[in-house]
Amino acid sequence: MLKFVVFALAVSASQAAVFSLGERNDGNLESSIKNYPYLLSVEYFGRHICSATIISSNYAVAASACFDYKGTGPFHVRAGSLELLSGGIVVKVKEVFKMGNDNDNKDRNLSVLELSEPLVFSETIQKIAIPRRCQVAPINVTAKSIGWGPTHLEGEVVFQSVDVFTVTRKECRRHYPTSTMTERMLCAKNTVCHDDYGGPLVYDNTLIGFYSWAKQCDPYSVYVDIAVVRDYITEIAGI
Numbered sequence: 624m625l626k627f628v629v630f631a632l633a634v635s636a637s638q639a640a641v642f643s644l645g646e647r648n649d650g651n652l653e654s655s656i657k658n659y660p661y662l663l664s665v666e667y668f669g670r671h672i673c674s675a676t677i678i679s680s681n682y683a684v685a686a687s688a689c690f691d692y693k694g695t696g697p698f699h700v701r702a703g704s705l706e707l708l709s710g711g712i713v714v715k716v717k718e719v720f721k722m723g724n725d726n727d728n729k730d731r732n733l734s735v736l737e738l739s740e741p742l743v744f745s746e747t748i749q750k751i752a753i754p755r756r757c758q759v760a761p762i763n764v765t766a767k768s769i770g771w772g773p774t775h776l777e778g779e780v781v782f783q784s785v786d787v788f789t790v791t792r793k794e795c796r797r798h799y800p801t802s803t804m805t806e807r808m809l810c811a812k813n814t815v816c817h818d819d820y821g822g823p824l825v826y827d828n829t830l831i832g833f834y835s836w837a838k839q840c841d842p843y844s845v846y847v848d849i850a851v852v853r854d855y856i857t858e859i860a861g862i
């Protein structure tokens with residue numbers, strides 16, 4: 624279920640190759656952890672369940688749905704690795720703070736994770752800036768959407784980074800007439816089917832959102848708009 628499926632037909636062969644794991648070792652900077660040092664994999668009983676993003680040495684943000692109905696954990700995050708379940712370091716999550724409850728996730732799909740020990744920042748482990756309060760998410764820009772998923776249906780799950788184009792909620796609403804589109808949602812158009820909950824959406828070296836939901840393989844995906852849920856982040860993480 625937790626995948627980031629490249630829509631094979633929509634992605635050119637060369638693009639798919641750029642993001643395949645095999646290329647990482649021959650100096651392909653695009654797929655080096657040094658380019659995404661803020662990315663975390665959330666692990667639950669030895670499985671990758673979603674992505675999260677480092678916002679300070681003690682806190683990360685993730686999609687709430689990632690933790691739904693899973694009890695109290697233990698959850699761990701792996702930092703400093705683009706490889707699932709190996710490399711980097713593993714830190715236990717001390718507490719998961721959910722903005723909404725399990726039934727209210729669609730609209731308030733944010734969790735703030737408090738780590739049990741501070742991350743030591745390096746070239747491969749680093750926080751990313753988040754927008755200021757009330758900053759308006761940039762529309763009509765190309766942003767990077769990051770996460771893990773199979774390169775094709777049933778394929779090997781690997782790290783991927785794709786360009787998406789941010790659009791207005793109005794455009795998204797036209798596309799999802801039966802879903803409520805709230806101010807906490809940020810919409811983007813893409814060429815992949817992604818489903819890696821919490822996968823960061825980055826523009827101008829800032830975390831503007833993370834992946835929340837979409838219709839299966841639809842070109843429009845909905846992200847949590849970080850600027851709009853900023854107060855909750857401040858309340859929990861103090862930043």
Ligand SMILES: *[C@@H]1O[C@H](CO)[C@@H](O)[C@H](O)[C@H]1NC(C)=O
Pocket residue numbers: 686687688689726727728729730732819820821834835836
């Ligand atoms: C919250 O996000 C997850 C994935 O990030 C998604 O599956 C879920 O549907 C969202 N919550 C709701 C109720 O939409």
Ligand SMILES: *[C@@H]1O[C@H](CO)[C@@H](O)[C@H](O)[C@H]1NC(C)=O
Pocket residue numbers: 762763791
């Ligand atoms: C985005 O681009 C469209 C089409 O070029 C334009 O109509 C719209 O006003 C732009 N929206 C924003 C918020 O820049």
